[in-house]
Amino acid sequence: MTLVNFKNGNRNALVNPLFKDVFNPFFNEAFSNAPQYNKVPAVNIAETEKGFAIELAVPGLKKEDFKINLDKNVLSVSAEVKAEEATETKKYNNKEFSYYSFKRSFNLPETVDQSSIDAQYVDGVLTLSVAKKEEARLQTREIAVK
Secondary structure, eight states: OOOOOOOOTTTTTTTOTTOOBTTBOHHHHSSOSSOOOOSSOOEEEEEOSSEEEEEEEOTTOOGGGEEEEEETTEEEEEEEEOOOOOBTTBOOSSOOOOOEEEEEEEEOOTTEEEEEEEEEEETTEEEEEEEEOGGGSOOOOOOOOO
């Protein structure tokens, strides 16, 4: 299989000089060299009886890329990844991979047990399990009507 690089930039010049290609719209490259991507990962936060589950969608990273810090009641998750540099054996015709970093911070409530926070990274999802203090857990009971 052979990859062919088509560099015919004027094929749509008669129709619209600002529109180059369906896969290369004006707004993606007019203001920067890199395509515009969402810079922060999507987050799901769920509350259970025993605690909270914070899930971050961060595919393509490794466990070593993450930094998770707790400062007072602020839980911060960050990652920093640099793209590989071009070598003599690898010459790029088009390179869109670049530097990627993010930082998300979460204010934890007073009911959280700060000594019991765990992190797990599986299939592109980083899950932080934050336990509640024993006295903060909801006590459920049935109340009789008199």
